[in-house]
Amino acid sequence: MTWDPGTYSKFAGERSRPFLDLVQRVQACWARPDVAKEIVDLGCGTGERTAGLTDVWPQARVTGIDSSPEMLSRARSIMAGHSAGDRLRFELGDLQEWRSARPVDVLVTNAALQWVPGHGDLLPGLVDSLAPGGALGLQVPGNHAAPTHALMRETVTDGPWADRLAPVVRGDENGVAVHTPAEYADILFRAGCEYVDAWETTYLHVLDPEGEHGDDAVLAWVSGTALRPLLAALADEGQRQAFTDAYAARLRAAYPRHPYGTPLPFRRIFAVGRRRH
Numbered sequence: 001m002t003w004d005p006g007t008y009s010k011f012a013g014e015r016s017r018p019f020l021d022l023v024q025r026v027q028a029c030w031a032r033p034d035v036a037k038e039i040v041d042l043g044c045g046t047g048e049r050t051a052g053l054t055d056v057w058p059q060a061r062v063t064g065i066d067s068s069p070e071m072l073s074r075a076r077s078i079m080a081g082h083s084a085g086d087r088l089r090f091e092l093g094d095l096q097e098w099r100s101a102r103p104v105d106v107l108v109t110n111a112a113l114q115w116v117p118g119h120g121d122l123l124p125g126l127v128d129s130l131a132p133g134g135a136l137g138l139q140v141p142g143n144h145a146a147p148t149h150a151l152m153r154e155t156v157t158d159g160p161w162a163d164r165l166a167p168v169v170r171g172d173e174n175g176v177a178v179h180t181p182a183e184y185a186d187i188l189f190r191a192g193c194e195y196v197d198a199w200e201t202t203y204l205h206v207l208d209p210e211g212e213h214g215d216d217a218v219l220a221w222v223s224g225t226a227l228r229p230l231l232a233a234l235a236d237e238g239q240r241q242a243f244t245d246a247y248a249a250r251l252r253a254a255y256p257r258h259p260y261g262t263p264l265p266f267r268r269i270f271a272v273g274r275r276r277h
């Protein structure tokens with residue numbers, strides 16, 4: 001899938017919040033923050049959040065890995081002007097294939113694993129990449145049962161694009177694309193972690209207070225992520241517009257705009273753990 005860094009970055013504040021919460025818990029979990037040398041961010045996207053890790057661990061080398069050339073291009077432009085640019089690098093790579101050349105002290109992955117079917121099977125390998133005592137932190141959206149996704153599935157089945165889009169739409173109303181906190185905790189414990197902490201949070205993002213997107217703030221939000229593979233699968237611009245219009249009408253009814261913005265509840269699932277010595 002191709003990504004559009006500009007569209008994705010439109011809601012940078014809201015998208016940063018879970019990353020900051022995740023990193024705070026990783027710091028609390030990790031035994032030796034003073035000796036961190038290798039930090040890795042898998043599925044780093046546009047890299048702003050990755051770059052922030054150079055401040056959290058000022059002695060460490062920070063590497064962002066992403067499979068999207070478009071996102072990495074944006075990330076590298078950040079690196080060029082960054083004060084810690086000599087400790088920051090971005091590499092093209094698939095997190096499913098990724099192997100570290102050196103033991104990693106902190107590995108974070110934020111809002112990326114959900115794109116990889118069966119990603120729970122990757123976690124033991126990621127734990128193995130950690131130095132003893134090193135920490136892993138992951139966050140995935142747990143919103144597959146939310147109206148944003150339920151209405152997307154409804155729009156898929158309710159139009160001439162149904163056959164083409166049915167294989168593309170991700171997850172189901174039970175949220176099978178991601179695991180529960182208890183399942184992530186179980187995977188991490190079994191993979192050799194201790195001090196495992198797994199939880200979920202529903203953020204209330206109040207989108208677009210300025211009204212730039214009118215009644216379509218939630219459409220603008222999903223245009224940066226979950227809507228992209230569906231539109232990419234439609235070859236015809238007329239169909240893309242018709243699908244977008246049909247979906248937008250449903251979203252407007254489910255997420256009405258208020259004078260202060262458009263509230264979007266967003267459930268996210270987190271897990272952190274420390275590799276046993």
Ligand SMILES: C[S@@+](CC[C@H](N)C(=O)[O-])C[C@H]1O[C@@H](n2cnc3c(N)ncnc32)[C@H](O)[C@@H]1O
Nearest residue numbers: 043044045066067068071094095110111112115
């Ligand atoms: C929603 S963005 C999150 C980006 C960033 N972590 C953040 O917090 O803003 C998901 C990112 O995961 C990347 N991604 C998806 N599948 C991937 C894979 N198999 N290997 C590496 N990156 C992947 C995408 O290219 C995209 O940049």
